[in-house]
Amino acid sequence: DIQMTQSPSSLSASVGDRVTITCRASQTISDYLNWYQQRPGKAPKLLIYTASSLQSGVPSRFRGSRSGTDFTLTISSLQPEDFATYYCQQGFSTPRTFGQGTKLEMK
């Protein structure tokens, strides 16, 4: 199985900050990397698919990128509604696997 390792596990930031979350795959997954946002008590929401494609309706302050087996989610200017937990997920092979999550909290 492909292991997905996210860092950091938690992050404190303020409105307006630029934040970066990283996800590393245990083997090559090409661009098959997706990012999700989950607010407390809600279902996950797809933000980015195939490493860098913005899902329809998602604000452009969310950006995804790839360097080899390392993937990055960047939020350019944090808004109050962005404080949530973020997960990466590989869509390259079965079983589909998720990172352990990054909880983004308000400083």
Next chain:
Amino acid sequence: EVQLMESGGGLVKPGGSLRLSCAASGFSFRTYSMNWVRQVPGKGLEWVAFISSSGRNTQYVDSVKGRFTISRDNAKNSLYLQMNSLKVEDTAVFYCARNNHDSFDIWGQGTTVTVSS
């Protein structure tokens, strides 16, 4: 509006069975493959099962193989998860999720399964 709505969760004893349902609306259900994903309260996400658009191909995470069965009825726009021989560690919120671009682009609100004596 594109929507998925799960039902069928509840409290069941270890060794018991439960059938989850997911009703789809607002899109052409028969053209999309589908998944079940679960989340232990306070923990991360775990993919559980996949079914192709026709229903002919299915895949499972190792921990549920032989106990869970994913199925669909395209005429009823519905997805199912039959769960047998349930264990305490199966306690979770179960989500159905649509497959698109090898991602899960639409999710239901989730249904809670509690396995406890």
